[in-house]
Amino acid sequence: MSTEGITKGIEGARERWVRTGGVELCVAELGDPTQPTVLLVHGYPDSKEVWSQVAERLADRFHVVLYDVRGHGRSTAPQPLRGGFTLEKLTDDFVAVADAVSPDKPVHLVGHDWGSVQAWEFVTVKRTEGRIASFTSMSGPSLDHFGHWIKKRMTRPTPRKVGQLLGQGAKSWYVYMLHTPVLPELAWRGPLGKQWPKILQRMEKVPAGDYPTSSLPSDAAHGAWLYRDNVRARMRRPRTDAYAHAPVQLITPSGDIFLSERLYDELELWAPELVRRSIPAKHWVPRTRPDQLAAWITDFVTSNEDGVPTNDSVATGKHADRFGGQLVLITGAGSGIGRATAFAFAEAGARVVAVDRDAESAARTAEMSRLVGAPEAWGETVDVSDEQAMEKLAEKVAREYGIVDVLVNNAGIGLSGSFLDTTSEDWKKVLDVNLWGVIHGCRLFGKQMAERGQGGHIVNTASAAAYQPSKALPAYSTSKAAVLMLSECLRAELAGQGIGVSAICPGLVNTNITATSHFAGVDAEEEKRRQKKASRLYGLRNYPPEKVADAILRAVVKNQAVVPVTPEARGAHLMSRFTPKALRAIARLEPPL
Amino acid sequence: MTSAVAGELSAELRGFREVQTLAYECAEAVAAQLKPGVTEREAARMQREWLRERGVRDWFHLPFAWFGDRTAFANFRIPLQFFPTNRRLEPGMPFILDMAPVYKGYTADIGYSGCLGLNPLHDKLLSDLEAHRELLLREVRERRTLREIYEDVDRLMVRQGYANRHRAYPFGVIAHKIDRVKERRRSPHVFGFGTQSLKGLASDAIHGHRDGWSPLWSPYKFSDHPPQPGLWAVEPHLGFRGTGAKFEEILVVTDSKDPEQSAFWLDDDLPHVRRWAEERAAA
Numbered sequence: 004m005s006t007e008g009i010t011k012g013i014e015g016a017r018e019r020w021v022r023t024g025g026v027e028l029c030v031a032e033l034g035d036p037t038q039p040t041v042l043l044v045h046g047y048p049d050s051k052e053v054w055s056q057v058a059e060r061l062a063d064r065f066h067v068v069l070y071d072v073r074g075h076g077r078s079t080a081p082q083p084l085r086g087g088f089t090l091e092k093l094t095d096d097f098v099a100v101a102d103a104v105s106p107d108k109p110v111h112l113v114g115h116d117w118g119s120v121q122a123w124e125f126v127t128v129k130r131t132e133g134r135i136a137s138f139t140s141m142s143g144p145s146l147d148h149f150g151h152w153i154k155k156r157m158t159r160p161t162p163r164k165v166g167q168l169l170g171q172g173a174k175s176w177y178v179y180m181l182h183t184p185v186l187p188e189l190a191w192r193g194p195l196g197k198q199w200p201k202i203l204q205r206m207e208k209v210p211a212g213d214y215p216t217s218s219l220p221s222d223a224a225h226g227a228w229l230y231r232d233n234v235r236a237r238m239r240r241p242r243t244d245a246y247a248h249a250p251v252q253l254i255t256p257s258g259d260i261f262l263s264e265r266l267y268d269e270l271e272l273w274a275p276e277l278v279r280r281s282i283p284a285k286h287w288v289p290r291t292r293p294d295q296l297a298a299w300i301t302d303f304v305t306s307n308e309d310g311v312p313t314n315d316s317v318a319t320g321k322h323a324d325r326f327g328g329q330l331v332l333i334t335g336a337g338s339g340i341g342r343a344t345a346f347a348f349a350e351a352g353a354r355v356v357a358v359d360r361d362a363e364s365a366a367r368t369a370e371m372s373r374l375v376g377a378p379e380a381w382g383e384t385v386d387v388s389d390e391q392a393m394e395k396l397a398e399k400v401a402r403e404y405g406i407v408d409v410l411v412n413n414a415g416i417g418l419s420g421s422f423l424d425t426t427s428e429d430w431k432k433v434l435d436v437n438l439w440g441v442i443h444g445c446r447l448f449g450k451q452m453a454e455r456g457q458g459g460h461i462v463n464t465a466s467a468a469a470y471q472p473s474k475a476l477p478a479y480s481t482s483k484a485a486v487l488m489l490s491e492c493l494r495a496e497l498a499g500q501g502i503g504v505s506a507i508c509p510g511l512v513n514t515n516i517t518a519t520s521h522f523a524g525v526d527a528e529e530e531k532r533r534q535k536k537a538s539r540l541y542g543l544r545n546y547p548p549e550k551v552a553d554a555i556l557r558a559v560v561k562n563q564a565v566v567p568v569t570p571e572a573r574g575a576h577l578m579s580r581f582t583p584k585a586l587r588a589i590a591r592l593e594p595p596l
Numbered sequence: 597m598t599s600a601v602a603g604e605l606s607a608e609l610r611g612f613r614e615v616q617t618l619a620y621e622c623a624e625a626v627a628a629q630l631k632p633g634v635t636e637r638e639a640a641r642m643q644r645e646w647l648r649e650r651g652v653r654d655w656f657h658l659p660f661a662w663f664g665d666r667t668a669f670a671n672f673r674i675p676l677q678f679f680p681t682n683r684r685l686e687p688g689m690p691f692i693l694d695m696a697p698v699y700k701g702y703t704a705d706i707g708y709s710g711c712l713g714l715n716p717l718h719d720k721l722l723s724d725l726e727a728h729r730e731l732l733l734r735e736v737r738e739r740r741t742l743r744e745i746y747e748d749v750d751r752l753m754v755r756q757g758y759a760n761r762h763r764a765y766p767f768g769v770i771a772h773k774i775d776r777v778k779e780r781r782r783s784p785h786v787f788g789f790g791t792q793s794l795k796g797l798a799s800d801a802i803h804g805h806r807d808g809w810s811p812l813w814s815p816y817k818f819s820d821h822p823p824q825p826g827l828w829a830v831e832p833h834l835g836f837r838g839t840g841a842k843f844e845e846i847l848v849v850t851d852s853k854d855p856e857q858s859a860f861w862l863d864d865d866l867p868h869v870r871r872w873a874e875e876r877a878a879a
Contacts, residue, residue, distance in 0.1 A: 338754070338755075342757060346757075346837065350837065364755065367755075367756070367757055368757065371720070371757050371836070374716055374717040374720055375717060375836075375837060515754065547759070549837075
């Protein structure tokens with residue numbers, strides 16, 4: 004048990020003690036008490052400080068309340084410990100805190116890990132009905148739902164269900180460990196407690212700071228009773244009436260090593276008003292992704308305060324759970340693949356910055372993005388090859404819209420013609436846009452992403468020409484090959500910071516790049532004729548840019564490295580690996596222009 | 597129809613205008629009756645019955661109805677997919693009614709886009725169609741080739757951010773010629789098209805083939821000729837992800853030397869045109 008002075012507490016928080024059921028709970032409050040109350044419940048082996056960064060971000064909009072669960076942080080522990088941590092008693096604690104901080108209005112609950120496990124109990128028992136306005140759950144299922152989940156898979160074991168059971172069973176190793184007497188306490192008070200911060204930093208990339216607090220060994224030792232008092236009982240006899248009486252937002256970190264995403268299959272049956280979110284991160288999201296959590300909590304709380312049904316305010320497009328509310332910047336968004344990508348992200352509920360050197364078409368993309376689901380969208384006019392302009396853009400975006408979560412470096416120009424016909428001017432132009440544009444984008448926005456330290460993703464539009472030599476496109480192919488290599492190097496560099504990098508290699512796609520391509524070594528009239536012919540060829544192929552946009556979103560969700568899109572791009576990619584000689588022979592053919 | 601009488605419509609044009617007005621009245625009447633749960637088939641039947649009651653006996657083609665993402669012809673591959681299905685209308689869903697009745701020997705072919713309740717995206721598509729109506733008329737008056745005009749419409753759609761959905765029509769047509777139809781006692785139809793009208797179209801195609809023009813306005817080589825005098829049912833069709841919108845109405849092309857008289861829309865008092873005027877007045 005910690006005493007005052009050992010933990011630093013949360014900056015600017017007003018603290019008070021709430022007495023209930025023989026324990027004293029340490030309650031911290033931030034923000035304006037007249038605003039809606041958001042109550043954050045921490046998990047195991049944490050104390051309320053795990054929330055400090057999220058709380059800070061929520062405090063200017065809401066009345067934020069945190070408390071140390073009994074036996075954790077600065078709250079006192081029950082005597083005796085056995086039987087003192089049942090979900091019933093934890094519910095008593097919650098009601099006492101809620102009554103103290105928001106006596107006449109329901110509170111918005113947010114729980115992480117065991118905080119979420121408890122909160123599921125709060126939100127599904129009768130006596131708290133009307134006290135909870137909404138519940139955001141992360142990394143902590145209801146024990147009752149979990150019990151039913153296991154039962155369902157045990158009674159009708161198909162190979163898949165057995166696989167799911169074994170998978171989750173393996174992830175839950177620590178639950179069995181915590182059921183052994185005394186040993187866990189000894190470990191936590193001894194070496195494990197000492198090593199824990201380092202383990203967190205290494206495994207979870209949790210940045211150093213005010214967490215974990217020095218009360219960790221005793222928190223962890225006491226908290227073992229959370230498992231011992233509840234898990235076996237609920238697994239054996241899960242409640243059958245565990246239906247949520249408030250809207251639920253479920254946030255699932257895809258890299259959680261303790262919980263599989265499968266656990267939440269069919270959760271709609273228990274929580275009718277369910278909004279799903281997924282985030283590419285590990286277990287300790289309150290520490291590693293505070294911006295994203297604060298944004299989603301704010302959205303969810305606000306929409307439930309306004310009385311707007313949440314399902315309407317959530318975009319319905321593909322991957323909406325992943326991109327809802329995120330900030331996506333796309334260059335070359337005035338037409339073709341860039342524009343289609345902007346629309347696809349907009350349908351997924353992302354906020355879109357559409358960048359193009361043509362102001363009118365950038366504005367048009369932004370306007371249409373808003374119509375298909377983007378909560379906000381802006382058009383920006385920049386030539387990506389202009390370093391200073393890009394710097395200004397990066398500053399402006401960071402200042403006015405925020406740090407970009409997904410960057411799509413898509414702007415590019417076409418150039419065709421033999422090497423000997425290609426002038427150094429031509430070379431300069433195509434490299435300036437196709438390669439330097441990507442370099443500027445990655446450098447400026449990638450740096451912002453890395454500095455924020457909360458992950459992100461960069462997509463670079465390369466081309467099938469990046470690995471398919473051709474005597475018709477020496478300069479273009481060279482620029483795109485460079486983009487491909489740049490992406491792969493950057494991917495290696497940024498992997499450690501949770502930032503993914505993907506290179507997209509579309510192939511022949513029906514966009515206006517053919518109509519604006521420069522053909523070196525021919526006069527204007529011949530150039531026009533070739534542009535027309537190329538456009539017609541691409542039109543006949545008629546591969547829609549929308550499909551490339553889908554591939555881009557999928558690449559971000561799955562964090563794919565290199566994505567050839569059209570069948571011919573995939574074929575060429577295979578050939579470049581297994582039969583490069585054949586590809587070189589094809590390169591010698593005269594293209595039909 | 598070799599020359600237009602200035603200021604006054606010939607009797608023949610009045611006949612076409614009458615049936616076009618009737619068809620649009622039908623579209624508005626049926627659209628007003630649509631409510632959640634109505635299927636495309638029911639909507640098509642409502643159009644058919646409404647026009648039958650008012651004396652329509654033959655069709656250029658039977659009435660169609662498309663709801664929801666079918667308005668954008670999403671994944672249309674074979675012509676059978678044009679026929680009405682059991683898709684049910686839901687609040688906020690866009691719909692298109694398309695019919696081509698024959699009345700007293702005159703034909704019209706119209707398309708009416710609407711929406712059940714509010715849908716800002718659909719509104720946007722509808723108002724963006726205005727630029728296409730202007731572009732079509734202007735370039736026909738300039739006597740550009742039909743293929744060129746087609747490509748310009750296509751470019752405008754791309755600039756607006758839309759996909760060209762009339763590409764999904766047979767031969768990718770944006771318009772086709774229509775003409776008078778002989779009234780017969782029996783008016784059989786095959787695959788939804790009236791046999792009398794098809795006969796007319798076929799004979800046009802044969803004559804046109806000899807003289808180097810086509811009754812179909814398409815992106816292909818056979819449309820590489822200036823507009824042929826006659827009546828054209830023009831139907832630019834915008835698609836944007838799961839939403840589509842179009843209008844279809846008759847454009848009169850004559851061989852007059854006066855640009856104003858060389859081409860004009862048969863009627864400017866149509867629902868979509870009135871809508872644009874109201875939008876402008878409100879702005």
